[in-house]
Amino acid sequence: xxxxxxxxxxxxxxxxxxxxxxxxxxxxxxxxxxxxxxxxxxxxxxxxxxxxxxxxxxxxxxxxxxxxxxxxxxxxxxxxxxxxxxxxxxxxxxxxxxxxxxxxxxxxxxxxxxxxxxxxxxxxxxxxxxxxxxxxxxxxxxxxxxxxxxxxxxxxxxxxxxxxxxxxxxxxxxxxxxxxxxxxxxxxxxxxxxxxxxxxxxxxxxxxxxxxxxxxxxxxxxxxxxxxxxxxxxxxxxxxxxxxxxxxxxxxxxxxxxxxxxxxxxxxxxxxxxxxxxxxxxxxxxxxxxxxxxxxxxxxxxxxxxxxxx
Amino acid sequence: xxxxxxxxxxxxxxxxxxxxxxxxxxxxxxxxxxxxxxxxxxxxxxxxxxxxxxxxxxxxxxxxxxxxxxxxxxxxxxxxxxxxxxxxxxxxxxxxxxxxxxxxxxxxxxxxxxxxxxxxxxxxxxxxxxxxxxxxxxxxxxxxxxxxxxxxxxxxxxxxxxxxxxxxxxxxxxxxxxxxxxxxxxxxxxxxxxxxxxxxxxxxxxxxxxxxxxxxxxxxxxxxxxxxxxxxxxxxxxxxxxxxxxxxxxxxxxxxxxxxxxxxxxxxxxxxxxxxxxxxxxxxxxxxxxxxxxxxxxxxxxxxxxxxxxxxxxxxxxxxxxxx
Ligand SMILES: Cc1ncc(C[n+]2csc(CCOP(=O)(O)OP(=O)(O)O)c2C)c(N)n1
Numbered sequence: 001x002x003x004x005x006x007x008x009x010x011x012x013x014x015x016x017x018x019x020x021x022x023x024x025x026x027x028x029x030x031x032x033x034x035x036x037x038x039x040x041x042x043x044x045x046x047x048x049x050x051x052x053x054x055x056x057x058x059x060x061x062x063x064x065x066x067x068x069x070x071x072x073x074x075x076x077x078x079x080x081x082x083x084x085x086x087x088x089x090x091x092x093x094x095x096x097x098x099x100x101x102x103x104x105x106x107x108x109x110x111x112x113x114x115x116x117x118x119x120x121x122x123x124x125x126x127x128x129x130x131x132x133x134x135x136x137x138x139x140x141x142x143x144x145x146x147x148x149x150x151x152x153x154x155x156x157x158x159x160x161x162x163x164x165x166x167x168x169x170x171x172x173x174x175x176x177x178x179x180x181x182x183x184x185x186x187x188x189x190x191x192x193x194x195x196x197x198x199x200x201x202x203x204x205x206x207x208x209x210x211x212x213x214x215x216x217x218x219x220x221x222x223x224x225x226x227x228x229x230x231x232x233x234x235x236x237x238x239x240x241x242x243x244x245x246x247x248x249x250x251x252x253x254x255x256x257x258x259x260x261x262x263x264x265x266x267x268x269x270x271x272x273x274x275x276x277x278x279x280x281x282x283x284x285x286x287x288x289x290x291x292x293x294x295x296x297x298x299x300x301x302x303x304x305x306x307x308x309x310x
Numbered sequence: 311x312x313x314x315x316x317x318x319x320x321x322x323x324x325x326x327x328x329x330x331x332x333x334x335x336x337x338x339x340x341x342x343x344x345x346x347x348x349x350x351x352x353x354x355x356x357x358x359x360x361x362x363x364x365x366x367x368x369x370x371x372x373x374x375x376x377x378x379x380x381x382x383x384x385x386x387x388x389x390x391x392x393x394x395x396x397x398x399x400x401x402x403x404x405x406x407x408x409x410x411x412x413x414x415x416x417x418x419x420x421x422x423x424x425x426x427x428x429x430x431x432x433x434x435x436x437x438x439x440x441x442x443x444x445x446x447x448x449x450x451x452x453x454x455x456x457x458x459x460x461x462x463x464x465x466x467x468x469x470x471x472x473x474x475x476x477x478x479x480x481x482x483x484x485x486x487x488x489x490x491x492x493x494x495x496x497x498x499x500x501x502x503x504x505x506x507x508x509x510x511x512x513x514x515x516x517x518x519x520x521x522x523x524x525x526x527x528x529x530x531x532x533x534x535x536x537x538x539x540x541x542x543x544x545x546x547x548x549x550x551x552x553x554x555x556x557x558x559x560x561x562x563x564x565x566x567x568x569x570x571x572x573x574x575x576x577x578x579x580x581x582x583x584x585x586x587x588x589x590x591x592x593x594x595x596x597x598x599x600x601x602x603x604x605x606x607x608x609x610x611x612x613x614x615x616x617x618x619x620x621x622x623x624x625x626x627x628x629x630x631x632x633x634x
Contacts, residue, residue: 046383080416087414096382097415101406107372108407111379111387118335118361118385125379138402141372148367302417303451305475 001031001196001252003277004055007064010281011054011071015231020071024085027055029194029226032251033158034059036199037126037219040207046094046112046125048105051086052158052225053098056128061093068284074291081294082302096125102163103136105129106155110142113151117214124152124210126203132163134177140184143216147184150214154206155181157220158193164229165237178220186216193221194251197258224249311494317487319461320350323468324388326497328358331386334472337364337373338390338426347392348428348487370396374403377423378411386472387423394429394443394481401446408477409452422475424468430483430521430571431619437607440615442572444520447479448549448581454478454502455549459523461491463546466500474502483521483571505552507559511541514565514629517556517582519545522569522620529625538633548578556582557590564595565632569620574602596632601625 008026015024027034030052038047038059049056057067062078070077070088078088089097096112099105109127116123133139134157146153157177161168174180181188189206191198199221206217224246228235235243259265314322328334336351342365345352355363366373370391377387391397397404408421431440447455454476458464464482471478508523509530518526523544530540541559545551560566566586568579579600586598604618 048379078416079414079418082416083414089411089415089418091382091415091418096379097411097419099407101402104375104402104407107375107403108379108382110372111376111381112383113379114364114376115380115383115385118380119383138371138375141367141369142375144367145369145372145376149364302413302415304454305412305420305422 001035001255002273003064003280004031004034004058005252006274006277006281007058007067008054010285012227012231014071014285020085021073022084023230024071025052025230026225026227027052029246029250030158030160030223031055032196032199032255033156033193033221033223034128036196037156037203040200040203041126042123044094045123046096048096048109048112048125048127049098050105050128050130050133051098051100051102052130053086053088057088057090057095057098060095062088062090062095064281064284065287068288069291072288073293074288075294075298076287076291080298080302082298103129103133103139106133106139106142109153110146110151113146113153114149117149117151122211124154124207126154126156128156128158130163131157131159131161131168131177132166132171134180135171143181143184143218146216147186151216152210152214153216154203154210155216155218157218159220159222160225162225162229162237167237176220178218181218186218188218188220190220190222193223194249194254196251196255223251311492313490314461314493315487316461316464316482316489316491317349319465319493320468320482321352321354322493323465323472324351324354325357327469327472328354328362333384333386334388335362335364335380335385336388336390337366337376339366339368339392341365341390346390348484350487351390370399371403374400374425375407377425378403378407378421381421381423382411382419388472389423389425391425391427393439394427395438395441397425397427397443404447404453404477404479405450409450413452420475421477424471424478424480426480426482428482428484430485431603431608431615432485434610434612434615436610440608442570442603444481444548445572445576445578448578452477453549454547455481456502456547457481457520458546459486459520459544461489461493463500463506463544465493466498467502467546470499470502473499478502481520485521500546503547503550503552505555506544506546507541507555508544509540509542511539511563513539513563513633514541514567515556515559515563516540516542516567516569516625517545518542518569519548520571522571525620525622526569526625529622529629532622532626533629538629540629551581553585553589556586560586560590561593564593566598567601567625567629567632568598569601569625571603571619573605574600575605577602599628599632601628
């Protein structure tokens with residue numbers, strides 16, 4: 001969680017200094033979900049991510065150097081500088097890709113689940129999406145098919161209350177999005193997405209059930225994003241009071257408090273971790289700065305698989 | 311050699327590839343016991359079971375996405391969209407996902423999916439069941455677009471499409487499914503990206519694909535009786551297009567007529583004509599001309615539909631004008 005927090009804070013800083021192009025959607029304030037879910041998965045399980053995907057990638061073990069280089073459009077980045085913030089992918093870690101199209105990752109996750117089903121594997125796919133995504137038709141189609149064919153997909157709705165400026169209460173009659181699962185014949189659970197332990201325990205149980213019985217489960221994790229939708233969002237749709245109230249529930253502070261209270265970590269160790277990760281991220285930034293731009297020849301490669309490739 | 315129909319040829323291609331490679335699976339609406347709206351998947355569910363011949367709900371966007379996700383995990387999905395008109399519902403997955411993933415990930419991922427569908431008019435099915443939308447897909451970098459014209463090339467091209475590691479949009483013509491033709495018993499493949507020289511000729515090149523190849527050949531036969539010797543090319547693959555075969559022919563004949571069933575404005579012939587203009591201008595004895603459908607939604611009434619779609623007469627008239 002700390003690594004995501006410090007990575008995203010650095011990204012914000014670099015963006016404001018004009019080192020990063022295009023839209024960037026920060027995960028600040030939602031860290032407990034990615035980390036809670038991914039730590040309950042096995043290494044060889046898969047995830048699909050969203051436009052707000054840096055946290056998922058880090059939680060699944062992504063390399064912050066390659067991420068930073070990708071954000072700066074460098075040839076050493078995850079996608080050789082061809083994807084950027086919204087398309088970071090690491091096939092070797094089972095990160096099947098972030099997605100610029102809201103909701104589009106859901107049928108893709110179900111397709112991966114279908115492949116695992118045919119391959120008689122006991123791996124699963126965790127599919128992240130936001131509250132606004134649940135109004136997309138493809139999400140409903142995906143949930144229905146995952147259910148009728150009993151596919152090993154864990155749907156994780158990160159309900160941060162807003163899709164850009166639109167509050168979920170104005171576009172969905174349900175208090176809990178998790179209820180939608182019932183309509184497709186599988187179970188949905190609503191949890192506090194700012195509580196790492198709750199996310200972790202719930203996911204762990206859900207993942208076990210999926211591995212045993214097949215069939216999807218939906219977890220709705222309620223949370224809040226600390227920053228605007230993307231960097232530069234004027235944020236006219238929510239009050240500073242609301243933001244402040246939610247910042248009181250910061251998942252990272254809460255986790256730190258919990259660990260201190262339970263005598264699992266000392267303040268010293270936390271401080272050490274913080275400075276170590278800060279160093280790691282500074283090195284990632286340096287790596288990205290030092291890396292070359294993609295050469296012009298790269299423009300026309302990777303459109304098709306060529307004979308002999310892959 | 312034996313004669314089989316276009317549907318049977320496609321069915322054999324699917325069956326052979328499913329036997330050959332366990333990773334191949336089919337998904338689509340009514341493709342199970344029903345055998346698909348055009349009978350292409352007949353009997354396959356009996357042989358391979360419902361997991362590999364997956365009858366899906368009416369969820370075009372969803373099944374296209376499932377194909378993408380499964381392909382990312384090294385499977386080889388073949389999706390059937392009942393009518394090409396319904397691919398519009400699945401466009402996000404085809405255009406934004408399947409076609410882009412390899413590029414966006416810097417070559418990390420591949421999407422070896424085949425999107426099978428059918429198109430074209432001539433059956434009185436009106437505007438939402440008669441479209442020729444091939445050009446939509448040709449415009450998208452990262453997609454291959456294949457359009458067979460005979461049982462022989464349908465089988466050989468579908469087998470190659472399934473083995474190809476890239477996303478392929480495979481468009482069949484609804485009036486061709488019952489057409490019979492020679493297909494060898496033994497296995498064969500046809501390369502993607504290669505056109506087929508159907509008939510050699512001296513005076514003018516006809517460039518066509520799918521059902522219009524047969525219309526073009528009919529016209530060429532009639533023109534032969536009047537002393538005009540036509541060369542007919544069946545493109546087979548629209549994207550990537552085999553420019554070499556086109557240019558060689560145009561350099562020989564000096565004249566070219568494109569014949570297609572999609573709308574004329576911004577249609578596929580425009581691409582062919584422009585490429586010839588750019589790269590073969592010096593060989594041309596006349597401007598390239600295009601025969602295509604009228605720029606209208608395909609109408610229902612027989613008299614109007616036949617007025618909208620290209621036919622032999624229009625080809626003959628235009629060719630004579632170009633040769634006079
Ligand atoms: C299909 C589609 N429609 C609209 C957009 C523009 N858009 C990008 S993010 C976003 C909001 C998504 O909200 P949500 O799914 O709740 O995720 P969050 O941003 O809150 O994490 C929108 C509307 C898009 N990228 N894709």
